[in-house]
């Protein structure tokens with residue numbers, strides 16, 4: 001399977017008075033078709049790792065290759081381009097624009113790529129949002145906002161989907177719908193890297209790791 005991205009011996013430190021090193025000599029390769037789930041306790045560095053893979057943070061040491069090219073070779077606009085065209089972000093805060101309806105939020109984010117209106121309608125139906133598409137974000141429940149965030153992150157068919165606890169706020173039924181939708185994406189040559197502290201979700205993964213002492217251990 002074709003490689004999408006690769007992290008080699010990544011070290012990431014923060015220094016806010018006291019130094020913390022959430023990632024230390026971390027290695028990870030993500031290939032097309034992978035569904036990678038990374039589990040770890042609170043504060044172990046899971047979100048930091050996703051930010052790094054999403055090129056929103058830079059490592060202090062180590063190398064990061066995206067589609068074979070070292071990301072140090074990209075300037076800021078090159079990195080924004082990768083984020084906009086290749087990566088779907090499904091983070092804790094859905095950050096929907098309050099003045100736009102649910103559907104407009106999704107269309108707005110995808111404005112650079114023409115999205116198929118019927119495909120969006122079908123996706124909203126799958127996610128149980130078809131009767132909410134004209135609602136403003138504040139008129140949606142937490143779980144509906146999270147599902148809207150998912151629709152927005154996958155509608156443009158990103159190569160890589162980064163998901164931070166995508167099933168939070170969801171009951172069992174919607175949690176299964178969301179996980180199965182992510183599995184479906186991996187069958188279309190995309191990959192998913194998801195972080196969670198919910199061990200029950202590991203069954204959906206093709207590869208799973210525990211983030212411990214800064215690096216990934218096979219589960």
Ligand SMILES: Nc1ncnc2c1ncn2[C@@H]1O[C@H](COP(=O)(O)OP(=O)(O)OP(=O)(O)O)[C@@H](O)[C@H]1O
Nearest residue numbers: 014015016020022041042043044045046047048049
């Ligand atoms: N911008 C930052 N500045 C300083 N320290 C940070 C920053 N971001 C994260 N940290 C620290 O890095 C460590 C890892 O945080 P991170 O959010 O990656 O953990 P996590 O595993 O995602 O936790 P949770 O499951 O609670 O969301 C924590 O000790 C945190 O305080």
